[in-house]
Every structure is written in structure tokens, then in C-alpha cells.
Amino acid sequence: METEYVQHIIDIIGKDEDKKFIIIGGIHGNEKSGIDAIINVLPDLKKHSLVQKGKIYFLKGNLPALEHNDRFIEKDLNRLWLDENIFSESNSTPDFIQLKELYHLIANEICENKFDNCYFLDLHTFSAKSGVFCIPAANDKSVAFAKSFGVPFIEKLSDTLPGTALSYFGNKGMTALVFEGGTHNTPEATLTLEAGIWHSLAYAEFISPELGKVKKGRELLKEISDNYPHHLELVYRHKLEDYYNFRMNKGYFNFKPIKKSEFLAVQNNSKITSPYSGYILMPLYQRKGSDGFFIVREKE
Ligand SMILES: [Zn+2]
The missing domain is CATH 3.40.630.10 (Zn peptidases)
Known part of the structure; x- marks a missing residue:
């Protein structure tokens, strides 16, 4: 060095x-x-x-x-x-x-x-x-x-x-x-x-x-x-092996509430739906990234 x-x-x-x-x-x-x-x-x-x-x-x-x-x-x-x-x-x-x-x-x-x-x-x-x-x-x-x-x-x-x-x-x-x-x-x-x-x-x-x-x-x-939940924990990470084939649906932003089974993205020509309800975090809208999105929930 x-x-x-x-x-x-x-x-x-x-x-x-x-x-x-x-x-x-x-x-x-x-x-x-x-x-x-x-x-x-x-x-x-x-x-x-x-x-x-x-x-x-x-x-x-x-x-x-x-x-x-x-x-x-x-x-x-x-x-x-x-x-x-x-x-x-x-x-x-x-x-x-x-x-x-x-x-x-x-x-x-x-x-x-x-x-x-x-x-x-x-x-x-x-x-x-x-x-x-x-x-x-x-x-x-x-x-x-x-x-x-x-x-x-x-x-x-x-x-x-x-x-x-x-x-x-x-x-x-x-x-x-x-x-x-x-x-x-x-x-x-x-x-x-x-x-x-x-x-x-x-x-x-x-x-x-x-x-x-x-x-x-x-x-x-x-x-x-002020209008956001404050204390959250991770429940799901949508990890990507290949970010080139992932397209997030439009209109998502951090802490937007989502429902279980909601259609979120297209990956390798198949539909990605949410495995949980909660709030979405870091939906990927850029070319490179190792995660498509995260799901968080309010901590009790
Ligand atoms: Zn960064």
C-alpha cells in the first residue's frame, strides 16, 4: 500500500x-x-x-x-x-x-x-x-x-x-x-x-x-x-443476480404501502409480486444495483 x-x-x-x-x-x-x-x-x-x-x-x-x-x-x-x-x-x-x-x-x-x-x-x-x-x-x-x-x-x-x-x-x-x-x-x-x-x-x-x-x-x-412511520424493520430483500433484466413498475417510492401479491416488477419476462404487505423501500429505478426493492414493516 x-x-x-x-x-x-x-x-x-x-x-x-x-x-x-x-x-x-x-x-x-x-x-x-x-x-x-x-x-x-x-x-x-x-x-x-x-x-x-x-x-x-x-x-x-x-x-x-x-x-x-x-x-x-x-x-x-x-x-x-x-x-x-x-x-x-x-x-x-x-x-x-x-x-x-x-x-x-x-x-x-x-x-x-x-x-x-x-x-x-x-x-x-x-x-x-x-x-x-x-x-x-x-x-x-x-x-x-x-x-x-x-x-x-x-x-x-x-x-x-x-x-x-x-x-x-x-x-x-x-x-x-x-x-x-x-x-x-x-x-x-x-x-x-x-x-x-x-x-x-x-x-x-x-x-x-x-x-x-x-x-x-x-x-x-x-x-x-413527519408523515412517515419512524421505526421499521426489514422483512424482505429482493436480491438481483442480474440487474439488466429487472424493471420496476412505475410509481413506487420509499415507504409507499404495498399489499401482499401486488404486482411490482418484471424480471426475465415474468411478473414479480410482493411476498408480504408492508412498505416498499429503495425500488430500483437506475441501471445498476444489486437489489430490486426491499419491504419493511413498522416495528411494534
Ligand atoms: Zn448509495
């Missing part, structure tokens, strides 16, 4: 080495809003020396995919986070190189392989039209962090998706969260992701909760989530 990993660093703020906060955008190269949100919050954070404690690392994910404005080059970087890939000598295709650089940067350079005092916020957007939400890693600290957003959050999803950065670092003990801030490359998604960054840094006590940006951000998160 040479020093290519430094190219993933957008900025570093703060001096205190005790607590660390990693905020990353663009793990999927077609999702630029996370990086835009990071670039927008940086001047304010720096100008007023708002960071009271801890050190914040702002990172970008899949660099060649970002350059091509594509989700990934050959393999979805956010399905590769497994030790067998990270430590394999043989894989040297572009997405695997990104995986190894990011692993080295986050685990070795930033966290020094001590993960308990590290927060991880992974910024994403989706191809559907609405419905902001977050996904906590499968540990109590991450679930509490997710709950604090006041937007819908989905339990049991991180374990069902092997190979995400979220589950990888969550299993190492980090407080880890994916924040899905809106539709790809829209100004609304950027604003929502900025709100998520301000909220998160205040939640972890890196900045004061009294800052205007934090208060405004929290108001925005509340406003966009």
Missing part, C-alpha cells in the same frame, strides 16, 4: 485525537450529493472553529466511479467489505483497489484499529422519488444514533446486506450509520445530507447543539419525516 489513500481525504478538522468522526460521500460514484453536502458544511465548520472536541475526517469513496459518474466500475464497492476481499492479494480491479485504500485509511490510519471511539456516517442517495431514511449498524449505539435523527430508520437491514462498509465497521464496534438523504443529485438531497451532518456532529458532541445550523438542520429533518 502506497499513499494513494490520501486522495480520499477531502478535509480534516479538529485536533483532539480521542474521538473520531468519519463522514464519507460517494461510496457509490453516481451519488455526488454527499460530497456536495460535505463541501458545503466545511467553510462554516472551519471559519468559526466550531469543533469543540474530536477530530472529523471528511472522505470521498469510489474515486474512479465518481469520475465516471457511475455507481461502480465493475463491482459495487458497498458490497465488497469482507475480510476475504480486503486482504486478498489477487483482486486488483478498480473497485477492489478503492476498497483496500479506504480500508487502510479508515481502519489503520484514522482509527488505528481501535473502533470504540469512532463514528461513521456514510452519505447516500437513491433513485426513487422520495422518502429519506437511515440504516444503523447492528449494535445498540448505532440504533440510538439512528433514532436521534427523527427520520425513519430500518433495523435488521445492515445484517441482510453483506459487504457494506456499514456492517463491516459496525461489527468492529463503531457507531455507524447510513443516511439516505433523498433522490440522486438533487438540491434537496444535498440540503438534507447537510442537515444530517450538522445533526450528527452535535449528537456526538463534537459541536454545540445550540448552533443555528444544527437547529435548522434538525427542523428540516423533522419536517421531511
Whole structure:
């Protein structure tokens, strides 16, 4: 490993080495809003020396995919986070190189392989039209962090998706969260992701909760989530082996209620119907993806 990993660093703020906060955008190269949100919050954070404690690392994910404005080059970087890939000598295709650089940067350079005092916020957007939400890693600290957003959050999803950065670092003990801030490359998604960054840094006590940006951000998160169910759990994942042959029916969006046996999509010329009733999540309306849709239910 040479020093290519430094190219993933957008900025570093703060001096205190005790607590660390990693905020990353663009793990999927077609999702630029996370990086835009990071670039927008940086001047304010720096100008007023708002960071009271801890050190914040702002990172970008899949660099060649970002350059091509594509989700990934050959393999979805956010399905590769497994030790067998990270430590394999043989894989040297572009997405695997990104995986190894990011692993080295986050685990070795930033966290020094001590993960308990590290927060991880992974910024994403989706191809559907609405419905902001977050996904906590499968540990109590991450679930509490997710709950604090006041937007819908989905339990049991991180374990069902092997190979995400979220589950990888969550299993190492980090407080880890994916924040899905809106539709790809829209100004609304950027604003929502900025709100998520301000909220998160205040939640972890890196900045004061009294800052205007934090208060405004929290108001925005509340406003966009008022009409949605808040605490959900995954009941079904429609995994795709071959995304080229999957076409979602029109008109679905995050948290749209669906009924059992509802006709949802066409795959390899056959009808896909819903195996459960519940709410639909992340219906696939883009060319590439490893999941057609998810079904979630309100948690009692
Ligand atoms: Zn994504």
C-alpha cells in the first residue's frame, strides 16, 4: 500500500485525537450529493472553529466511479467489505483497489484499529422519488444514533446486506450509520445530507447543539419525516443476480404501502409480486444495483 489513500481525504478538522468522526460521500460514484453536502458544511465548520472536541475526517469513496459518474466500475464497492476481499492479494480491479485504500485509511490510519471511539456516517442517495431514511449498524449505539435523527430508520437491514462498509465497521464496534438523504443529485438531497451532518456532529458532541445550523438542520429533518412511520424493520430483500433484466413498475417510492401479491416488477419476462404487505423501500429505478426493492414493516 502506497499513499494513494490520501486522495480520499477531502478535509480534516479538529485536533483532539480521542474521538473520531468519519463522514464519507460517494461510496457509490453516481451519488455526488454527499460530497456536495460535505463541501458545503466545511467553510462554516472551519471559519468559526466550531469543533469543540474530536477530530472529523471528511472522505470521498469510489474515486474512479465518481469520475465516471457511475455507481461502480465493475463491482459495487458497498458490497465488497469482507475480510476475504480486503486482504486478498489477487483482486486488483478498480473497485477492489478503492476498497483496500479506504480500508487502510479508515481502519489503520484514522482509527488505528481501535473502533470504540469512532463514528461513521456514510452519505447516500437513491433513485426513487422520495422518502429519506437511515440504516444503523447492528449494535445498540448505532440504533440510538439512528433514532436521534427523527427520520425513519430500518433495523435488521445492515445484517441482510453483506459487504457494506456499514456492517463491516459496525461489527468492529463503531457507531455507524447510513443516511439516505433523498433522490440522486438533487438540491434537496444535498440540503438534507447537510442537515444530517450538522445533526450528527452535535449528537456526538463534537459541536454545540445550540448552533443555528444544527437547529435548522434538525427542523428540516423533522419536517421531511413527519408523515412517515419512524421505526421499521426489514422483512424482505429482493436480491438481483442480474440487474439488466429487472424493471420496476412505475410509481413506487420509499415507504409507499404495498399489499401482499401486488404486482411490482418484471424480471426475465415474468411478473414479480410482493411476498408480504408492508412498505416498499429503495425500488430500483437506475441501471445498476444489486437489489430490486426491499419491504419493511413498522416495528411494534
Ligand atoms: Zn448509495
